Amino acid sequence: MNAGEQPLLRVAGLNRSYGSRVACADIAFELYPGEILAVVGESGSGKTTLLNCIAGRLRPDRGSVEYDIRDSGLRDIWQLAEAERRMLARTDWGYVQQNPRDGLRAAVSAGANIGERLMLVGARHYGAIREQSAGWMARVELDAERIDELPTAFSGGMQQRLNIARNLVTHPRLVFMDEPTASLDVSVQARLLDLLRNLSAELQVAAVIVTHDLAVARLLAQRMLVMRGGVVVEDGLTDQVLDDPQHPYTQLLVTSVLRAA
Amino acid sequence: MTENIIKINGLYKSFTLHNQGGVRLPILHDVSLNAERGECVAINGPSGTGKSTLLRCIYGNYRTARGSIRVKRDQQWIDVAAATPRQILQLRADTIGYVSQFLRVIPRVPAFDIILAPMLAAGIAVAAARARAAELLERLHIPSRLWTLPPATFSGGEQQRINIAHGFSVTRPVLLLDEPTSALDSENRMAVMQLIREARERGVAVLGIFHDAEVRDAVATRILGIDLQGQLREQ
Ligand SMILES: Nc1ncnc2c1ncn2[C@@H]1O[C@H](COP(=O)(O)OP(=O)(O)OP(=O)(O)O)[C@@H](O)[C@H]1O
Ligand SMILES: [Mg+2]
Numbered sequence: 001m002n003a004g005e006q007p008l009l010r011v012a013g014l015n016r017s018y019g020s021r022v023a024c025a026d027i028a029f030e031l032y033p034g035e036i037l038a039v040v041g042e043s044g045s046g047k048t049t050l051l052n053c054i055a056g057r058l059r060p061d062r063g064s065v066e067y068d069i070r071d072s073g074l075r076d077i078w079q080l081a082e083a084e085r086r087m088l089a090r091t092d093w094g095y096v097q098q099n100p101r102d103g104l105r106a107a108v109s110a111g112a113n114i115g116e117r118l119m120l121v122g123a124r125h126y127g128a129i130r131e132q133s134a135g136w137m138a139r140v141e142l143d144a145e146r147i148d149e150l151p152t153a154f155s156g157g158m159q160q161r162l163n164i165a166r167n168l169v170t171h172p173r174l175v176f177m178d179e180p181t182a183s184l185d186v187s188v189q190a191r192l193l194d195l196l197r198n199l200s201a202e203l204q205v206a207a208v209i210v211t212h213d214l215a216v217a218r219l220l221a222q223r224m225l226v227m228r229g230g231v232v233v234e235d236g237l238t239d240q241v242l243d244d245p246q247h248p249y250t251q252l253l254v255t256s257v258l259r260a261a
Numbered sequence: 262m263t264e265n266i267i268k269i270n271g272l273y274k275s276f277t278l279h280n281q282g283g284v285r286l287p288i289l290h291d292v293s294l295n296a297e298r299g300e301c302v303a304i305n306g307p308s309g310t311g312k313s314t315l316l317r318c319i320y321g322n323y324r325t326a327r328g329s330i331r332v333k334r335d336q337q338w339i340d341v342a343a344a345t346p347r348q349i350l351q352l353r354a355d356t357i358g359y360v361s362q363f364l365r366v367i368p369r370v371p372a373f374d375i376i377l378a379p380m381l382a383a384g385i386a387v388a389a390a391r392a393r394a395a396e397l398l399e400r401l402h403i404p405s406r407l408w409t410l411p412p413a414t415f416s417g418g419e420q421q422r423i424n425i426a427h428g429f430s431v432t433r434p435v436l437l438l439d440e441p442t443s444a445l446d447s448e449n450r451m452a453v454m455q456l457i458r459e460a461r462e463r464g465v466a467v468l469g470i471f472h473d474a475e476v477r478d479a480v481a482t483r484i485l486g487i488d489l490q491g492q493l494r495e496q
Contacts, residue, residue, distance in 0.1 A: 035347075193368075197367075222346070236324075237346045237349060239322050240346075244322065251279050255280065
């Protein structure tokens with residue numbers, strides 16, 4: 001880590017409303033390479049809207065979302081052509097949904113789900129794609145023997161690991177995650193969190209993780225944003241925000257979890 | 262030759278409990294403190310006066326309302342009270358070590374790996390890191406059958422020793438110790454006192470809270486007291 005380097009992502013003055021309801025108001029933050037940022041807050045606070053605006057999935061009403069594009073530096077993703085933005089999403093970014101079924105294609109095999117992103121970026125050699133898919137299954141602790149089975153043959157936790165493999169296969173520099181553990185049983189959550197923690201240390205990939213679970217933030221993120229009613233009410237180092245919360249809402253959140261974090 | 266490494270100036274810290282009717286607890290009041298490499302400053306005072314709070318402010322774990330906490334890194338002074346999160350993480354990686362009062366375990370990570378982590382992050386070769394981890398665990402009398410287990414189920418004293426091994430694994434020029442011997446027997450207290458002496462010899466500035474007067478008198482080169490008004494004075 002080097003304090004002098006450029007941010008990977010720079011968000012400024014981001015606003016997004018649905019009709020008269022403000023989902024994100026004047027959001028600004030930076031994310032550096034390899035850094036993990038947690039966005040926490042109650043449901044309806046605008047976390048997913050923010051995630052979708054910075055992941056190129058939902059156009060903000062105002063503000064900028066600059067991303068450090070390889071070779072050309074910080075560029076506002078919403079000023080890019082649709083095709084360029086789609087290319088970024090396929091290669092340099094990953095997006096892990098709350099429900100793995102929203103990220104996986106049900107009609108094709110586990111191996112094809114992982115290999116799909118490779119084919120989208122031009123890989124053509126079937127044997128090599130299959131080999132990489134099998135390698136990624138092993139890395140997310142799935143039995144590579146099951147490469148030809150459909151996603152529906154896997155449990156929820158296994159599907160989420162498959163979804164993660166599908167996203168990481170192109171070596172993205174930034175992964176967006178929306179409540180990645182929320183749809184899973186508690187025992188399965190723990191295993192997935194361990195996997196995410198190890199992968200993030202190993203791959204040095206940056207991530208923005210939306211979660212309502214402060215323990216997830218404590219475990220995975222160096223920094224966090226606390227959102228309420230579309231506004232960031234507090235941000236800082238994760239341990240600082242959780243151990244010495246300043247805002248009334250953050251204090252309420254922290255004292256509500258009974259020292260679980 | 263002495264070299265200043267910490268300069269705290271006019272530090273104030275209070276807590277506002279918004280969900281308890283907004284009650285405001287003033288804790289640290291105009292605290293100033295300099296520390297040099299190689300010395301061990303003991304912070305003394307009654308319970309609740311803000312000793313742990315002071316260490317946490319230095320570590321950047323608590324925010325500071327007023328005043329500065331300057332720490333020297335690479336010949337440059339960085340004010341923790343005004344630093345960015347990234348600067349604080351950098352300071353923690355190579356400049357400030359901290360042994361908290363209680364071990365905050367990362368769930369399911371074995372004790373040995375917890376101790377390895379700061380060394381590997383500092384770029385120490387795996388073999389050397391493993392050797393240092395084993396040395397620390399042995400000196401702190403942790404039976405080897407526990408090394409590969411996550412410390413969640415360890416006794417209080419065992420957890421404290423894992424925490425100590427973690428804090429002493431890499432040499433950082435500032436070391437903050439919050440009651441590192443509170444749950445230890447005399448043999449392990451001796452081991453910790455020896456580790457503190459070795460750190461000082463390597464030029465580490467140690468700032469510690471020691472509930473045990475015997476330990477404090479043995480390791481401290483200087484004792485400062487915090488009074489009930491949150492003021493810090495030479496004792
Ligand atoms: N995060 C926090 N939020 C609110 N109040 C806090 C927080 N941390 C500490 N305090 C309060 O600040 C005061 C000083 O606490 P601190 O832990 O620094 O005391 P101490 O001198 O270390 O005491 P002891 O000797 O008992 O460990 C206490 O009244 C404590 O309740
Ligand atoms: Mg204390």
